[in-house]
Amino acid sequence: MKQLFQSISIIILLFSIISVSGQNKGLKTITEKELRYHMDFLGASEFRGRETPSTELEIATLYLGNWCKNVGLKPFLPNGSFYQSIPISVTKVSTANSRLRVITEKGEETYYYEESFGGNFYTSGSCYGDAIFVGLGLVNKEKGWDDLKDLDLFGKVVILLDEQLPDNQFALGFTYSYRLESRIRAIRDKGAAAVLSIVNMDREKKKAEGQVIFADIPSGRMPIQYDSQRRGIPAPLAKTTDSPLRPNLPFFQAEISHDVASAILRVPKSEIAGMFESVSKGVQVPCKVIPKTLVNLNIEVKTTPATTRNVLALVEGSDPVLKNEYIVICAHHDHLGISDGEIIAGADDNATGTVALMEIAQALLTEKPKQSVIIAWFTGEERGYIGSHYFINNLSIPVEKINTCLNMDMLGRNNPDSLYLVGSDLLSTELDASIHKTNKQFGINLGFNYKYSNLIHPQRVYFRSDQYPHIRFGIPSVWFFCGFTHDYHTPNDILEFIDYKKMLKITKLVYLTAMEVGSKPKLLKLDVNPEVTSRGKHNLQTKSLYENVK
Numbered sequence: 304m305k306q307l308f309q310s311i312s313i314i315i316l317l318f319s320i321i322s323v324s325g326q327n328k329g330l331k332t333i334t335e336k337e338l339r340y341h342m343d344f345l346g347a348s349e350f351r352g353r354e355t356p357s358t359e360l361e362i363a364t365l366y367l368g369n370w371c372k373n374v375g376l377k378p379f380l381p382n383g384s385f386y387q388s389i390p391i392s393v394t395k396v397s398t399a400n401s402r403l404r405v406i407t408e409k410g411e412e413t414y415y416y417e418e419s420f421g422g423n424f425y426t427s428g429s430c431y432g433d434a435i436f437v438g439l440g441l442v443n444k445e446k447g448w449d450d451l452k453d454l455d456l457f458g459k460v461v462i463l464l465d466e467q468l469p470d471n472q473f474a475l476g477f478t479y480s481y482r483l484e485s486r487i488r489a490i491r492d493k494g495a496a497a498v499l500s501i502v503n504m505d506r507e508k509k510k511a512e513g514q515v516i517f518a519d520i521p522s523g524r525m526p527i528q529y530d531s532q533r534r535g536i537p538a539p540l541a542k543t544t545d546s547p548l549r550p551n552l553p554f555f556q557a558e559i560s561h562d563v564a565s566a567i568l569r570v571p572k573s574e575i576a577g578m579f580e581s582v583s584k585g586v587q588v589p590c591k592v593i594p595k596t597l598v599n600l601n602i603e604v605k606t607t608p609a610t611t612r613n614v615l616a617l618v619e620g621s622d623p624v625l626k627n628e629y630i631v632i633c634a635h636h637d638h639l640g641i642s643d644g645e646i647i648a649g650a651d652d653n654a655t656g657t658v659a660l661m662e663i664a665q666a667l668l669t670e671k672p673k674q675s676v677i678i679a680w681f682t683g684e685e686r687g688y689i690g691s692h693y694f695i696n697n698l699s700i701p702v703e704k705i706n707t708c709l710n711m712d713m714l715g716r717n718n719p720d721s722l723y724l725v726g727s728d729l730l731s732t733e734l735d736a737s738i739h740k741t742n743k744q745f746g747i748n749l750g751f752n753y754k755y756s757n758l759i760h761p762q763r764v765y766f767r768s769d770q771y772p773h774i775r776f777g778i779p780s781v782w783f784f785c786g787f788t789h790d791y792h793t794p795n796d797i798l799e800f801i802d803y804k805k806m807l808k809i810t811k812l813v814y815l816t817a818m819e820v821g822s823k824p825k826l827l828k829l830d831v832n833p834e835v836t837s838r839g840k841h842n843l844q845t846k847s848l849y850e851n852v853k
């Protein structure tokens with residue numbers, strides 16, 4: 304009996320060795336111990352939030368590049384460097400000289416930048432116009448909702464509520480027009496001089512508690528400027544409109560506190576709170592022409608040139624022909640710096656992805672696929688995907704040769720057994736299938752959630768990390784994402800909250816997915832979006848990949 308047991312267990316053991324042979328050696332090098340080791344350094348608050356650009360981000364960049372050299376990775380760039388320098392410019396708004404004035408027959412009141420209003424300003428200038436209030440500023444004619452109906456907005460300063468309709472009102476227009484940016488675009492196209500959005504109740508409350516709510520740009524709000532390498536986003540809308548009404552630049556978009564709103568609308572703050580309450584219930588807030596009220600916005604900025612760097616390494620594929628095709632595995636190593644005196648450490652966002660990528664690179668040195676792998680640590684993701692955008696637009700290889708982009712951004716929080724796959728199923732069924740196959744075959748057994756894998760989700764998650772610049776070129780891409788938490792983009796995103804078991808699972812999954820995809824004899828098929836059937840620059844014109852606008 305004993306002998307029989309032994310031989311059975313030997314057979315089982317042999318079988319399991321055979322079934323995972325190939326990827327076993329590489330997989331073994333990915334350990335929780337090493338994840339913790341690198342996280343303790345790169346996720347530390349001493350990096351002061353790895354702001355783009357900053358000395359601390361440069362130290363992280365050097366650490367990664369130096370590590371690549373030490374472990375024996377090759378540089379991806381033809382000049383033999385691990386570092387890809389990106390010229391950027393940094394714009395600072397003068398708090399003393401930037402102000403908003405409300406002028407009525409009774410006199411005028413002056414409000415100051417950062418204290419009472421804020422915004423993403425990249426040029427100096429001023430504007431002056433009659434105030435008009437447009438409620439939510441939403442237009443969806445098919446659904447019978449039109450806040451701008453019969454309004455003359457030309458040259459006006461338009462005030463609106465920065466709020467969203469409740470989720471159950473998707474039927475009303477679960478489209479891009481839902482978002483603040485697109486509402487502002489529509490108003491701008493009608494010739495408005497400026498749009499002032501009244502901050503939502505949440506942010507107003509924070510302001511009342513003494514927080515500086517205008518010091519940073521609210522996440523997910525930044526329109527994407529793909530035609531400039533500047534830090535941040537001046538006016539992406541200029542290209543896409545041909546409205547004859549649009550006045551000459553500058554056009555201003557600012558956020559205002561309830562104090563300012565109350566002065567312009569001439570209503571008490573409680574009434575403004577009531578308007579937000581209405582919108583949250585899905586009730587339309589009526590427009591209002593405000594008689595004899597002028598708003599003057601005066602902005603002064605100072606712009607200085609700077610540089611920031613990607614770190615790019617290469618693992619050459621094992622097949623002499625297939626090595627000319629590439630898989631990009633990426634993660635951004637920057638974060639948000641310091642806000643209101645507090646360090647936004649970004650342990651989950653995105654020290655986790657940064658460190659996972661180190662472990663994957665190391666595994667690939669042990670066991671690699673037939674196709675080549677580009678290991679990319681991108682800078683400036685939080686400031687508008689600066690690094691990934693620059694990378695994909697300045698390739699030394701044909702973009703058509705990039706098979707897929709596997710992006711890791713936030714891997715260590717939320718449900719230990721579940722993971723959001725964002726975009727894996729939106730361009731190629733093969734990409735999604737490869738992730739599923741790997742997950743099952745190697746017993747990783749994560750449950751996948753596709754909530755954000757949606758072109759028209761109001762949070763636009765598909766468009767919100769470093770996979771997106773790749774998607775614009777028709778490259779099937781996926782963002783491995785643990786999901787948002789209350790600590791997202793706050794001082795509470797710290798090492799103590801990282802789930803290393805979960806992070807380990809995802810790291811293995813991404814490595815094995817690269818092995819699976821990279822060992823296929825052909826590029827992944829583009830078989831989902833009928834508008835995207837081949838990789839390349841021509842996809843930049845593809846509307847569904849740019850925005851979901853009607």
Ligand SMILES: [Zn+2]
Nearest residue numbers: 652653712713
């Ligand atoms: Zn991130």
